[in-house]
Amino acid sequence: MNKTAVIEVLVGLFVAVGVAALFILAFKVSNLRSVGDGEGYVLYARFDNVGGLKVMSPVRAGGVLVGRVVSIDYDQETYEAQVTMRIDAHYDRFPVDTTASIFTAGLLGEQYVSLEPGAEEDYLADGDEIQLTQSALILEQVVGKFFYGQMTQ
Amino acid sequence: MMSSLQRLGRMTLRFFARLGRGNLFMLRVLAGMPSVLPRFRLLVAQVYHVGFLSLPIIVVASLNVGMVLGLQMYNTLVDFDAESALGPVVALSLVRELGPVVAALLFAGRAGSALTAEIGLMKATEQLSGMEMMAVDPVRRIVAPRLLAGIFALPLLAILFSAVGIGGGYFVGVGLLGVDEGAFWSQMQDKVDWREDVLNGIIKSAVFGVVVTWIAVFEGYEAEPTAEGVSQATTRSVVFSSLAVLGLDFVLTAFMFGEP
Numbered sequence: 001m002n003k004t005a006v007i008e009v010l011v012g013l014f015v016a017v018g019v020a021a022l023f024i025l026a027f028k029v030s031n032l033r034s035v036g037d038g039e040g041y042v043l044y045a046r047f048d049n050v051g052g053l054k055v056m057s058p059v060r061a062g063g064v065l066v067g068r069v070v071s072i073d074y075d076q077e078t079y080e081a082q083v084t085m086r087i088d089a090h091y092d093r094f095p096v097d098t099t100a101s102i103f104t105a106g107l108l109g110e111q112y113v114s115l116e117p118g119a120e121e122d123y124l125a126d127g128d129e130i131q132l133t134q135s136a137l138i139l140e141q142v143v144g145k146f147f148y149g150q151m152t153q
Numbered sequence: 154m155m156s157s158l159q160r161l162g163r164m165t166l167r168f169f170a171r172l173g174r175g176n177l178f179m180l181r182v183l184a185g186m187p188s189v190l191p192r193f194r195l196l197v198a199q200v201y202h203v204g205f206l207s208l209p210i211i212v213v214a215s216l217n218v219g220m221v222l223g224l225q226m227y228n229t230l231v232d233f234d235a236e237s238a239l240g241p242v243v244a245l246s247l248v249r250e251l252g253p254v255v256a257a258l259l260f261a262g263r264a265g266s267a268l269t270a271e272i273g274l275m276k277a278t279e280q281l282s283g284m285e286m287m288a289v290d291p292v293r294r295i296v297a298p299r300l301l302a303g304i305f306a307l308p309l310l311a312i313l314f315s316a317v318g319i320g321g322g323y324f325v326g327v328g329l330l331g332v333d334e335g336a337f338w339s340q341m342q343d344k345v346d347w348r349e350d351v352l353n354g355i356i357k358s359a360v361f362g363v364v365v366t367w368i369a370v371f372e373g374y375e376a377e378p379t380a381e382g383v384s385q386a387t388t389r390s391v392v393f394s395s396l397a398v399l400g401l402d403f404v405l406t407a408f409m410f411g412e413p
Contacts, residue, residue, distance in 0.1 A: 004194065007201045014205040018309030021316035028338070029244050029319055030347040056339030068335050110237045110336050 040067060040089045041126035045100040045113070046080040051136025052111045053102055059085045061115040066091040069113060085113060095120040096128070102136035111136060175371050178292075182300055182370070185293035195298040196305075203264035203299070203366075204306030208313075210263055211256060215314040218251055219243065219321025227330050236332050240341035243322035244315075248345060248354045249410065252315035254402050257361035260307050261394040265369035268299055269390035272373025273383035281374075296370045303366025304359065311358035353409045360405065361398050368394040 050072060059067035067087035075082045087094075097118030104111050115130075124130065189196055222243050230236045272295060275281050281291040319341075326332040345351065369390045376386035 004198075008197055010205045011197050011200045014200065014208065014306075015309065017208075018313055021309075021313040024316045024319075025248065025312060025351050026347060029248065029316075029341055030345040030351050054339050054343055056335050056342070058333055058335050065333065065335075105234065105237065110340060 045130040101134035199302030219318030223322035223325035237336035240337035241344035253358040256311040268369040269373040273376035307362030
């Protein structure tokens with residue numbers, strides 16, 4: 001290859017790297033992205049209110065990360081939010097009476113789904129729905145209730 | 154008293170004369186732009202010089218900026234138990250401000266100074282007048298491809314700066330300090346908007362690309378044709394383009410993100 005060709009190849013490389021970085025900014029950093037699915041099995045849970053829960057939010061059991069939220073939909077039949085979670089394949093022993101709650105990490109932190117195992121002998125399998133759920137605590141509602149209680153006293 | 158007033162007046166007049174020459178020069182270059190496209194090779198060679206050769210400094214600087222940002226923000230955020238906000242903080246700082254601005258400052262030092270010195274030296278060694286003698290317009294042949302290459306290269310470098318910097322922040326935040334990986338990316342995607350943040354950052358860096366390269370080629374073209382003149386022109390090029398980038402950044406930020 002002569003010198004011009006080498007320069008052209010290097011400029012091509014430069015442009016390709018720049019465009020690749022643009023794709024990273026578009027799909028990894030900003031919200032121009034759809035979530036791909038990884039390994040593991042899927043569980044569903046219905047909540048009255050998911051609060052600030054997001055796709056990709058963590059699912060924890062005993063504080064340990066066991067999975068992620070893959071989608072959040074609104075079910076128009078039951079007027080509830082349906083959360084789809086993908087649980088890591090080797091955490092496959094959650095009893096069928098497991099409770100799913102939405103908690104906040106710290107006062108200002110992100111929200112996550114917490115799984116508290118029940119006592120049943122049967123375990124949840126791929127595609128099962130968690131029956132016992134507890135919605136997110138909405139700070140404004142709590143504060144509002146508190147003030148309303150004070151005023152009616 | 155009179156002499157100091159006179160000096161002030163002379164400086165003002167000189168400043169505006171220079172500004173006017175700069176604008177006229179830009180018009181000439183713009184008029185010469187169409188003739189660059191048929192000579193694509195010239196443009197490629199300049200993109201190599203101002204773009205590809207700037208890659209090492211951009212990558213090293215952005216990695217460090219991202220890592221420092223991750224470390225500092227973590228130390229502050231962890232007090233509020235909000236270290237999961239590290240992702241959006243690092244990404245927004247880089248995409249909106251640091252990426253375009255620091256890339257432009259480095260570009261002014263790495264590529265702008267070289268452009269000024271090259272063109273200034275061409276003038277000092279009478280290569281430019283030699284070209285004119287051969288009926289080759291130096292503005293079309295020398296200046297226009299360089300300006301176009303700068304305008305093209307800087308946005309790419311700024312995008313790369315942001316992406317690599319976020320990688321550095323990810324490495325420190327998630328890899329070393331143990332921030333949750335999903336929270337890092339999910340909160341980032343939630344807070345960073347493609348059009349509002351990323352595209353505005355790219356527009357910023359395109360504006361900086363025009364300004365930095367414009368100042369660089371103008372200073373080179375206007376340089377005193379002596380060794381000292383070229384050195385002064387190179388200094389002025391870096392100083393003026395850095396100041397212009399910082400000043401314009403405030404104006405652009407106020408326009409883009411000032412109103413909710």
